[in-house]
Amino acid sequence: MVVTERFRLHTGYSLLSAVLGSLLLKAEAYGVPIRLQSAVDNRLCLVCHAKSTLTKRLPTGKVVSLYVNEADYQRSVHAERLCTDCHVDIVELPHEKEIELVNCSRCHYVGTVSPPDLKKYAEYRESIHKVALDRGNHRAPACQDCHGYHNILPPTDPDSQINRRNIPQTCGKCHLAIYSDYQEGIHGRLLRAGNSDVPVCTDCHGEHNIQSPQDPNSRVYATQVPQTCASCHAAEKIMRKYGIKVDKYETYRESYHGVVNQYGGITVANCASCHQAHRILPASDPASSVNKHNLPRTCGQCHPGANANFARGKMHVRVTKEEARLLYYVRLGFRMLTIGVMAALIGHIFLDLFSRWRERRKGRRRQG
Numbered sequence: 001m002v003v004t005e006r007f008r009l010h011t012g013y014s015l016l017s018a019v020l021g022s023l024l025l026k027a028e029a030y031g032v033p034i035r036l037q038s039a040v041d042n043r044l045c046l047v048c049h050a051k052s053t054l055t056k057r058l059p060t061g062k063v064v065s066l067y068v069n070e071a072d073y074q075r076s077v078h079a080e081r082l083c084t085d086c087h088v089d090i091v092e093l094p095h096e097k098e099i100e101l102v103n104c105s106r107c108h109y110v111g112t113v114s115p116p117d118l119k120k121y122a123e124y125r126e127s128i129h130k131v132a133l134d135r136g137n138h139r140a141p142a143c144q145d146c147h148g149y150h151n152i153l154p155p156t157d158p159d160s161q162i163n164r165r166n167i168p169q170t171c172g173k174c175h176l177a178i179y180s181d182y183q184e185g186i187h188g189r190l191l192r193a194g195n196s197d198v199p200v201c202t203d204c205h206g207e208h209n210i211q212s213p214q215d216p217n218s219r220v221y222a223t224q225v226p227q228t229c230a231s232c233h234a235a236e237k238i239m240r241k242y243g244i245k246v247d248k249y250e251t252y253r254e255s256y257h258g259v260v261n262q263y264g265g266i267t268v269a270n271c272a273s274c275h276q277a278h279r280i281l282p283a284s285d286p287a288s289s290v291n292k293h294n295l296p297r298t299c300g301q302c303h304p305g306a307n308a309n310f311a312r313g314k315m316h317v318r319v320t321k322e323e324a325r326l327l328y329y330v331r332l333g334f335r336m337l338t339i340g341v342m343a344a345l346i347g348h349i350f351l352d353l354f355s356r357w358r359e360r361r362k363g364r365r366r367q368g
Helices: 002-030 041-049 070-075 120-125 128-134 143-147 164-172 176-184 186-192 201-205 225-233 236-242 248-254 256-262 271-275 295-299 325-367
Strands: 055-057 063-065
Touching (some): 120 128, 164 176, 164 186, 164 201, 176 186, 201 225, 225 236, 225 248, 248 256
Antiparallel strands (some): 055 063
């Protein structure tokens, strides 16, 4: 009974498509436009766009597919929408003029009720991607390049282009070299193994508000990198799982590099300068930039002539009696020396003022 019903539905669908296709072809042949006004509009669009061979050659010479997989569309978050809800510049068939890129902000804007109040598009407008797009860089991503076109799925769906596990691949469509480095690094390896704790592109760079690394507001600007890395590496709950100490951020901040970085130094080493930005490997890996055999070359990026002795010292040192006794007492000695010098200076100033006061007092007595 179920099979019979499915057969009837399939037959009805096929007949409807055939009728609509015939109608569309006849209308096109006689130059009579078909107005799009009802729910049947999607069926009319799919008469042509359901053909996997449908393509278009752009002025640049690039050939793009105009195929719409109906099954993907019916599964997408826009399944209940009409084609013309998004393609508002298409009002009749056939359409011969150039079709504009869909403007997602018609629905996705701050203050909208359905979908709920979204700031994402407002953030995107200020991002490096939108700025580049507005300046004429047609390779810069619009909403569709990341979220998909007719196959947009919620982030929780494993097949979504913006599902956490798929984000590196989505970004990698444009940033291929960086994607390759990330895949080779420990973060990419663990992500492929199913680890959800490791960072993906959006954890470091942001989602819709991505800024250039040269922008002081960027999360990957030189002075912001330590805080960005610390969001995971200073989180005890995460680091405890992998036996990684959480003092890396603190010890960096106490170092010369960290102090200069806090005061706005952008040429001093930050986390990415030593560990690399995307191809991050554990120090035990021979290919790691912080492997003991590679440290002279890594340090030599800023310190020309750095040799094995230069890089022999311990990194990320916590200056305590237990971990670095000599450094602890050297620091203590300098602190005491500084305090002593300051105390002597203040005392000298006080005695000088006192002496001046006594001299003035004596002068007044003589005059009296």
